[in-house]
Amino acid sequence: MKAALPALADVARQAGVSMSTASRALNPDSTHPVNEATRARVAAVAARLEYQPNPSARNLRMPRLSTVAVLVHDIADPYFAEVVRGVTGAASHAGLMTVVCSTERDPAIELRYIDMLRRSRVPAVLFAGGGLEDAEYQREVNDHARAIVAYGGAVVALAPRAERWPAEVPDNRDGAVKAARYVVGLGHRKVAIIAGPKHLRTSQERMAGYLAVFKEAGVEPLIVSGDFTQAGGQAAVRRMLGTPVTAVLACNDLTALGALDEFRRAGVAVPEEVSVVGFDDIPGLEYIHPALTTVRVPMAQIGAAGVARALAILDGKGTSDRRAHVQPVSLIERNSTARPRARTQRAAARV
Amino acid sequence: MKAALPALADVARQAGVSMSTASRALNPDSTHPVNEATRARVAAVAARLEYQPNPSARNLRMPRLSTVAVLVHDIADPYFAEVVRGVTGAASHAGLMTVVCSTERDPAIELRYIDMLRRSRVPAVLFAGGGLEDAEYQREVNDHARAIVAYGGAVVALAPRAERWPAEVPDNRDGAVKAARYVVGLGHRKVAIIAGPKHLRTSQERMAGYLAVFKEAGVEPLIVSGDFTQAGGQAAVRRMLGTPVTAVLACNDLTALGALDEFRRAGVAVPEEVSVVGFDDIPGLEYIHPALTTVRVPMAQIGAAGVARALAILDGKGTSDRRAHVQPVSLIERNSTARPRARTQRAAARV
DNA sequence: TTGAAAGCGCTAACAC
DNA sequence: GTGTTAGCGCTTTCAA
Numbered sequence: 001m002k003a004a005l006p007a008l009a010d011v012a013r014q015a016g017v018s019m020s021t022a023s024r025a026l027n028p029d030s031t032h033p034v035n036e037a038t039r040a041r042v043a044a045v046a047a048r049l050e051y052q053p054n055p056s057a058r059n060l061r062m063p064r065l066s067t068v069a070v071l072v073h074d075i076a077d078p079y080f081a082e083v084v085r086g087v088t089g090a091a092s093h094a095g096l097m098t099v100v101c102s103t104e105r106d107p108a109i110e111l112r113y114i115d116m117l118r119r120s121r122v123p124a125v126l127f128a129g130g131g132l133e134d135a136e137y138q139r140e141v142n143d144h145a146r147a148i149v150a151y152g153g154a155v156v157a158l159a160p161r162a163e164r165w166p167a168e169v170p171d172n173r174d175g176a177v178k179a180a181r182y183v184v185g186l187g188h189r190k191v192a193i194i195a196g197p198k199h200l201r202t203s204q205e206r207m208a209g210y211l212a213v214f215k216e217a218g219v220e221p222l223i224v225s226g227d228f229t230q231a232g233g234q235a236a237v238r239r240m241l242g243t244p245v246t247a248v249l250a251c252n253d254l255t256a257l258g259a260l261d262e263f264r265r266a267g268v269a270v271p272e273e274v275s276v277v278g279f280d281d282i283p284g285l286e287y288i289h290p291a292l293t294t295v296r297v298p299m300a301q302i303g304a305a306g307v308a309r310a311l312a313i314l315d316g317k318g319t320s321d322r323r324a325h326v327q328p329v330s331l332i333e334r335n336s337t338a339r340p341r342a343r344t345q346r347a348a349a350r351v
Numbered sequence: 352m353k354a355a356l357p358a359l360a361d362v363a364r365q366a367g368v369s370m371s372t373a374s375r376a377l378n379p380d381s382t383h384p385v386n387e388a389t390r391a392r393v394a395a396v397a398a399r400l401e402y403q404p405n406p407s408a409r410n411l412r413m414p415r416l417s418t419v420a421v422l423v424h425d426i427a428d429p430y431f432a433e434v435v436r437g438v439t440g441a442a443s444h445a446g447l448m449t450v451v452c453s454t455e456r457d458p459a460i461e462l463r464y465i466d467m468l469r470r471s472r473v474p475a476v477l478f479a480g481g482g483l484e485d486a487e488y489q490r491e492v493n494d495h496a497r498a499i500v501a502y503g504g505a506v507v508a509l510a511p512r513a514e515r516w517p518a519e520v521p522d523n524r525d526g527a528v529k530a531a532r533y534v535v536g537l538g539h540r541k542v543a544i545i546a547g548p549k550h551l552r553t554s555q556e557r558m559a560g561y562l563a564v565f566k567e568a569g570v571e572p573l574i575v576s577g578d579f580t581q582a583g584g585q586a587a588v589r590r591m592l593g594t595p596v597t598a599v600l601a602c603n604d605l606t607a608l609g610a611l612d613e614f615r616r617a618g619v620a621v622p623e624e625v626s627v628v629g630f631d632d633i634p635g636l637e638y639i640h641p642a643l644t645t646v647r648v649p650m651a652q653i654g655a656a657g658v659a660r661a662l663a664i665l666d667g668k669g670t671s672d673r674r675a676h677v678q679p680v681s682l683i684e685r686n687s688t689a690r691p692r693a694r695t696q697r698a699a700a701r702v
Numbered sequence: 703t704t705g706a707a708a709g710c711g712c713t714a715a716c717a718c
Numbered sequence: 719g720t721g722t723t724a725g726c727g728c729t730t731t732c733a734a
Contacts, residue, residue, distance in 0.1 A: 005501075005502055007726090007727055007728085008727065008728060008729095009727080009728095017704080017705090018704065018705045018706075019705085019706095019727090019728080019729090020704070020705060020706080020707095020729080020730075021703085021704060021705075023728065023729060023730085024703095024704090024729090024730095027728095027729080030729085030730095032703085032704095032730090033703060034703070034704085035703060035704085038703085038704085050498060050501070052469070052470055052472070052498075052502070053470075053727080053728075054411070054472065054726085054727050054728070055407075055470065055471050055472060056406075056407045056408075056410040056411040056726085056727080056728095057407075057411050057710090057726070057727035057728040057729090058727080058728055058729075059407040059710095059728095060405070060407040060408050060411055060710045060711065060712090060726090060727080060728075060729095061709085061710055061727085061728050061729045061730080062710085062728090062729065062730095066471070067450070069448075074436070075426075075432050075435050075436050075439065076429070076432045076433050076435075076436045076634060078427070078429070078432075081426055081427045081429075081432045082427050084426050084427075084451065084453070085425070085426050085427045085453055088426065088451060088452065088453045089453070089455070092452070092460070092463070092464065092467075095467075097420075097450045097452075097467065097468075097471065098450060098451055098452070099418070099448045099449060099450050099451075100435065100439060100449055100450075100451040101439065101443070101448070101449070102435070102436055102439045102440070104440070109443070112443070113443065116443075116446075116448065117448075118403065119403055119404070119406070120406050120417070120448065121403065121405065121406060147401060147403075150356075150401065151356055151403070230635060230638045234638075254635075257635070257638055257639075258638055260638075261638040261639070261640065264640050283427060284581060284605075284608070287581045287585075287608055287609055287611075287612040288608075288612070288639060289612065289615050289640070358710090358711055358712085359711065359712060359713095360711080360712095368720075368721085369720065369721045369722075370711090370712080370713090370721090370722095371713080371714080371720070371721060371722080371723095372719080372720055372721075374712065374713060374714090375713090375719095375720090378712095378713080381713085381714095383714090383719085383720095384719060385719070385720085386719060386720085389719080389720085404711080404712075405710085405711050405712070407710085407711080407712095408710070408711035408712040408713090408726090409711080409712055409713080410712095410726095411710090411711080411712075411713095411726045411727065411728090412711085412712050412713045412714085412725085412726055413712090413713065413714090413726090
């Protein structure tokens with residue numbers, strides 16, 4: 001069934017030229033001069049034979065970049081889906097394919113993927129997810145990263161990590177500061193924070209931003225744990241019900257969505273009795289009720305910037321620049337936040 | 352900066368063996384016997400040198416599958432994100448990388464991607480999105496697909512298409528039938544359907560299912576156009592306000608979400624005044640209010656099945672089986688649906 | 703402007 | 719068990 005594919009040799013033979021000429025005629029970025037008539041003849045034969053150069057062979061001869069890989073914690077998480085959209089867009093623009101590795105939030109799977117990428121000598125590897133605060137994990141990831149850099153590849157982080165890599169990251173801390181200031185400015189004094197996974201740097205940075213503002217404002221926040229999922233947000237709210245809280249800052253939008261749902265079930269009105277603020281601004285937030293106030297992280301743009309950064313490194317530019325380029329974030333005010341009402345604190349407590 | 356990478360020759364030399372022996376010792380799936388001591392020695396040298404076989408060279412010698420590509424209309428659409436999750440999971444399980452191509456719903460971009468995949472001789476290409484009803488598009492896509500099959504690749508559809516390819520598709524029609532029967536069974540007689548993009552086969556199949564049931568039940572549905580997005584759902588509802596509709600069937604969940612939002616804005620209670628049913632069962636539907644009743648499409652499973660199908664084809668099994676394997680769907684009853692109330696029709700009309 | 707020939711790094715006959 | 723050798727399909731000196 002599977003017929004042998006035409007090789008350059010076939011084209012050359014049928015066009016009555018040497019392989020060299022055929023190669024030069026067909027290869028657009030060959031500077032070598034070729035007679036126009038010959039080129040046309042070769043092209044015609046190639047077209048007739050449906051000749052396609054074998055990328056492995058070509059790559060063997062002139063190794064160059066062809067793919068960029070992006071590692072995400074979960075491709076079905078809207079945050080990562082957006083980042084990946086940015087990556088694929090920028091990559092395809094540069095004529096590259098994008099390999100997406102969804103680790104399902106399992107460090108073992110992530111490590112297996114990195115090993116795979118390394119073996120395949122993928123030239124650009126982007127880590128979309130935050131790194132774990134685990135020594136063993138960090139050591140392993142770092143070993144792989146070093147190997148990738150050793151073969152001339154570029155490793156770029158799109159979220160905060162302990163590893164010192166070139167990075168394009170959101171200004172998590174500033175976003176948290178903006179959210180907290182906004183809530184404090186609204187007049188809230190009884191606030192709660194739903195944290196993200198503790199071992200994730202992204203959570204830590206956001207948490208630090210919230211806490212800095214609250215400390216300065218003399219506000220003592222209630223801190224409840226979360227895990228960046230809707231179910232986690234629900235559970236967190238369940239735990240804080242009965243507490244006189246008038247505002248809740250969630251470390252990401254999914255968590256805020258879960259919180260919103262649980263408040264509704266508990267009969268607590270948002271934003272009348274309690275304000276809720278998310279983080280990320282994933283798509284679709286304006287279609288839920290109440291529309292969620294949140295911190296906008298330019299997810300797709302971060303993905304695109306990551307590709308650009310990797311390409312620059314591969315081009316030899318900015319190889320030494322291991323710093324993180326911080327992408328600005330902004331507060332998006334919608335309908336899940338309001339000033340606390342005089343009697344509100346009691347109302348929340350009532351539940 | 353970029354040091355020359357160690358090649359098999361280096362390992363062989365330093366281990367004091369021939370390249371063949373080194374190759375056999377290092378290659379796990381070589382059946383050729385190798386002395387255990389030699390193997391250990393070679394392995395040790397390889398480890399010390401951090402030797403990594405060059406995939407291009409290996410691939411040149413023994414072309415075999417290494418990647419599966421999946422084309423989606425929009426990676427940020429939860430439906431596709433889920434399908435891709437299924438694909439990456441199954442692929443990584445089989446030791447393959449997954450290339451994700453997000454076409455941004457632009458046929459031109461899709462075509463460019465396919466061309467790219469074809470040139471790279473990617474062995475497995477999965478089309479996650481439905482095909483367009485456009486002759487020119489179909490011709491071009493088919494040409495590419497034929498070329499891919501010609502070089503021994505597998506092309507699999509994960510959604511209905513005009514092109515006759517092996518496929519793993521959801522039972523769209525049956526899902527629509529189930530949804531419509533359910534709504535009719537609840538007692539609704541004034542129903543509306545929010546269609547999907549007309550040129551997409553997926554929309555057509557779902558629409559056909561709804562219509563078949565309504566025709567049988569003697570119900571004359573109001574049909575409003577949509578585009579599979581939340582904004583489209585909103586616009587559709589805006590157009591049907593003032594109509595005595597008691598139930599709305601949306602061709603996908605995103606549309607239903609937009610509809611829900613618009614009904615809320617208009618002050619129409621769901622499900623008291625109007626019932627809403629979605630399609631797909633994207634993640635998170637149980638966290639919105641009211642939780643959306645919908646048709647569950649096993650998205651991730653379809654992705655995984657697609658990979659399995661492609662692998663089977665590449666193994667020479669079922670090459671001739673161009674039929675679509677239909678994946679069953681089921682109705683998930685949640686809180687956006689209820690029996691129509693006696694006075695409800697007027698209430699809806701009031702708006 | 704063209705052609706001959708030398709590899710890129712690896713695997714698989716085919717000897718030994 | 720191990721080594722020798724011939725390519726896989728392509729690009730690119732080096733000569734002509």
